[in-house]
Amino acid sequence: MIVELGHFALILALGVAIVQSVVPMIGAHRRNAVWMASGNHAAIAQFLLVAVSFACLTHAYVTSDFSVVNVVENSHSAKPMLYKVSGVWGNHEGSMLLWVLILSVFGAAVAVFGRYLPPALKARALSIQALIGVGFYLFILLTSNPFARMIPPAPDGQDLNPLLQDPGLAFHPPFLYLGYVGFSMAFSFAIAALIEGRVDAAWARWVRPWTLAAWSCLTIGIALGSWWAYYELGWGGFWFWDPVENASFMPWLIGTALLHSCVVVEKRDTMKAWTVLLAIVAFSFSLLGTFLVRSGVLTSVHAFATDPTRGVFILAILLIVVGGSLALYAWRAPQLRSTGLFQPISREGALLLNNLLMGTAAAVVLLGTLYPLFIDALTDGQDKISVGAPFFNAVFIPLMTPMVVAMAIGPLLPWKRGDIARALKTLWLALFAALGAAMVAWMLYADRSPWGLVGAAVAAWLFVGVLTELAERIRLFRVPLADSLRRLFNLQRATWGMTMAHLGLAFAVAGITGAGAWKVESVQTMKQGDTVNVAGYEFRFDGAEQGRGPNYLLTRAKFTVSRDGDFVAVLEPEKRIYPVRQMPTTEAGIHTLLSGDLYAVIGDPKGDGFVTRIYFNPLVVWMWIGALVMLAGGLLSLSDRRYRVGAPSRSPRYAAAQPAE
Amino acid sequence: MPKHFAKEIKMKRKHKRLTFVAVALVLLGASTAMFLSAIEENITLFVSPTDVAEKKYAQDRGFRLGGLVEEGSVDRAGGKTITFSVTDLSNTVPVTYTGILPDLFREGQGVVAQGRFENGVFVADEVLAKHDENYMPPEVAEALKKSGQWQGQAK
Numbered sequence: 001m002i003v004e005l006g007h008f009a010l011i012l013a014l015g016v017a018i019v020q021s022v023v024p025m026i027g028a029h030r031r032n033a034v035w036m037a038s039g040n041h042a043a044i045a046q047f048l049l050v051a052v053s054f055a056c057l058t059h060a061y062v063t064s065d066f067s068v069v070n071v072v073e074n075s076h077s078a079k080p081m082l083y084k085v086s087g088v089w090g091n092h093e094g095s096m097l098l099w100v101l102i103l104s105v106f107g108a109a110v111a112v113f114g115r116y117l118p119p120a121l122k123a124r125a126l127s128i129q130a131l132i133g134v135g136f137y138l139f140i141l142l143t144s145n146p147f148a149r150m151i152p153p154a155p156d157g158q159d160l161n162p163l164l165q166d167p168g169l170a171f172h173p174p175f176l177y178l179g180y181v182g183f184s185m186a187f188s189f190a191i192a193a194l195i196e197g198r199v200d201a202a203w204a205r206w207v208r209p210w211t212l213a214a215w216s217c218l219t220i221g222i223a224l225g226s227w228w229a230y231y232e233l234g235w236g237g238f239w240f241w242d243p244v245e246n247a248s249f250m251p252w253l254i255g256t257a258l259l260h261s262c263v264v265v266e267k268r269d270t271m272k273a274w275t276v277l278l279a280i281v282a283f284s285f286s287l288l289g290t291f292l293v294r295s296g297v298l299t300s301v302h303a304f305a306t307d308p309t310r311g312v313f314i315l316a317i318l319l320i321v322v323g324g325s326l327a328l329y330a331w332r333a334p335q336l337r338s339t340g341l342f343q344p345i346s347r348e349g350a351l352l353l354n355n356l357l358m359g360t361a362a363a364v365v366l367l368g369t370l371y372p373l374f375i376d377a378l379t380d381g382q383d384k385i386s387v388g389a390p391f392f393n394a395v396f397i398p399l400m401t402p403m404v405v406a407m408a409i410g411p412l413l414p415w416k417r418g419d420i421a422r423a424l425k426t427l428w429l430a431l432f433a434a435l436g437a438a439m440v441a442w443m444l445y446a447d448r449s450p451w452g453l454v455g456a457a458v459a460a461w462l463f464v465g466v467l468t469e470l471a472e473r474i475r476l477f478r479v480p481l482a483d484s485l486r487r488l489f490n491l492q493r494a495t496w497g498m499t500m501a502h503l504g505l506a507f508a509v510a511g512i513t514g515a516g517a518w519k520v521e522s523v524q525t526m527k528q529g530d531t532v533n534v535a536g537y538e539f540r541f542d543g544a545e546q547g548r549g550p551n552y553l554l555t556r557a558k559f560t561v562s563r564d565g566d567f568v569a570v571l572e573p574e575k576r577i578y579p580v581r582q583m584p585t586t587e588a589g590i591h592t593l594l595s596g597d598l599y600a601v602i603g604d605p606k607g608d609g610f611v612t613r614i615y616f617n618p619l620v621v622w623m624w625i626g627a628l629v630m631l632a633g634g635l636l637s638l639s640d641r642r643y644r645v646g647a648p649s650r651s652p653r654y655a656a657a658q659p660a661e
Numbered sequence: 662m663p664k665h666f667a668k669e670i671k672m673k674r675k676h677k678r679l680t681f682v683a684v685a686l687v688l689l690g691a692s693t694a695m696f697l698s699a700i701e702e703n704i705t706l707f708v709s710p711t712d713v714a715e716k717k718y719a720q721d722r723g724f725r726l727g728g729l730v731e732e733g734s735v736d737r738a739g740g741k742t743i744t745f746s747v748t749d750l751s752n753t754v755p756v757t758y759t760g761i762l763p764d765l766f767r768e769g770q771g772v773v774a775q776g777r778f779e780n781g782v783f784v785a786d787e788v789l790a791k792h793d794e795n796y797m798p799p800e801v802a803e804a805l806k807k808s809g810q811w812q813g814q815a816k
Contacts, residue, residue: 234761344680356685360692367696371704384707386725388775391703395695523741523760584764603761604737611741613761 003068006056007147010097013049013104014137016042020107020130024123028195036119039126040111046133047108054088054101057146061088067153070094070146076159076580078551086170087160092294092310093146095173099290100136102174102181103129106210110185117206124192125185132184135317143310159580162552168228175221176248180286182214183255187283190276191325194332199276204266207279209638211262212497215255216634222248223627234573234586234601236615238515238623241392246369247289250362254282257358260351268348268415270340273333278355280325285362287318292369343417350410350418357403364395393516397451404458404509407502408465412472426472427465434461445518445618455513463506470499497637501630508626514596514619527609535616537598538562539571544602544610552576552585557602557610559589568593571600592621705775710752713783723777726754726785732768747772747783758785 020042027035060068061084064077074091075084089098107129114122189207193199230238239245258278264271291314342348368387375385408430412423437460438453445452474487520535528543544557559571571589591598596618603611707725708718718724726747734746742759756774766772766788776785
């Protein structure tokens, strides 16, 4: 009964979404306040209905209702509660329900928090939001119904894919979807602005927090996925440039660009059409990501069983959204007039450079990801190729290096017109830090590949560069210290947000460089008592024992790690077998040090020993720290009072006239 | 605003825009060049055991070999070096791999190995298996179809 209720609520939500996509739009056109306001009620109703629907499915999972096909296929009565709940979205149907739930959360949030939005803009944005919803409700109801029953009910479930039974991955999809779907807000506002033919500082102020929220969630979602791959797949790597990973990375790149161009629209009333285009592209990439993951058109190590008809449906949604919005853009964008002028060497110029590099990077990743499809189509299925990590590294790293270098310079340039020589002079300390870091890397690590040295140098450059900018901002050592401190505490939260996000990237670059360029790996067979030396650490194999977890059997090995005779850590990697699916998984044994991770994995038993694989992954923890710092920066910026208080002024020139920072 | 002044702003705007168009073009050119050179070096062709038997692969570079792990072919006697055979049920290729095989590596299951031929043996430096036991890599399914041994369907 509860399951049918969930299904019914979803159908009602579709009905509400259809109304919401039509009535407020017409209301905005006719300036009918009642019709426009109907969008608010519809958005909240839609959210409540989808929430009920989602709760019903969750209930089916939690109570292990094995008359529901979806529960049978993805759950098991012996599964821990956390994974019963995360199982709701650990499968295709449930994850699409999560998708529409988040879509409706964002819609309702606009309805509730958007009190000061111009009513017509709000009505139109909510209409577009509902229109996207209609597409996805239809998709779920027609091709991927999570509420389908089976008669007779199954005695027990087939269990969730054991790889997904992991705390890191339990929360990876919700955050990723919050990011993907969050860009739908920027998209809806962009389309609404195109229909209105007006983009101003107030518009940018509305779009920026949504984009920021989406970007923060996407950042943490990608980091969680990467972290999971790192400790669960046991390859010692964290990023494989796999199509599914790229699918989440491309919206992040464009979203980052959008975040920066919104600043320019808000402060300088220029780059409007470009920002609107980025908003459209960011959401298009989110849809493309969904399509790539859900359709299985690309071979991916992360690929799960897929169904082609669903792919066609998402492709149709994708084409309608992209085609429709770009057509509207071509028609209306020329009306968006910018007033702010600026020289190429200026803050605006630097932000535009960021946009160009981010856009180029996203384009390259897109081409590399889709290249196998093109070749397949061109050679009529004769040539099957794959484009792997070496390609992406060869293209992406050279593009990102100038980007990181420019990141230290950009914030030092004033708006309108800047002096690059002066900015560079300010950065003398960063230059020394970069050279120093490269020298330390040269001495410390055996591998002296040029990219490792470049990575170390740019990480240090950015780190010191960001701090230099902060010091300039508070006029450190140029005014009395107390004055500087007062300035420090009076900085706007958005400024802190930027500083932290940039620092986070510096950390992440250090971590990526360490784990990418200087990883030490050793594979061997070890018997009890054997030791192996990896990167100066002695790993002693102390044998393995059998055991059992809640819904799996395990073999747990024990390694004692020491350095120069001093005890460092005990690593306990596991090999698990999940009997329901007869599927083994690997749990790496990891001990994290700031200088790097000690990482051990066991393979198959070999006589009275085991095949073992041991890594030293230098600096890898800085990547996760970096992601967290970036997230903190995003959230801090989001809490800036300018986004919370009062009605934003519709007059762009005066809104932008506060002291440039 | 005097007319000539407005015109000047317009000129300036055009000029400024031109600068960015130039930067964008340079970036586009550079990234296209990088793309083309990198893709030339780094794509890997997918090859089936039958292709190998018919010598339809580049001898001088690595490729991906896909098919099923032949039943009974996995030999772990060499400790960390494992040998097995990849088959499309018409032809079979011997493979060696040093390291820990992925969790879902099993006899009779689909597998993709990346590496190169050395003295008649395919030396893999990477062995890929999937995250889902029902999943069959499309290329492996294709290879089986080509060799006429395809049964059932990838779920």
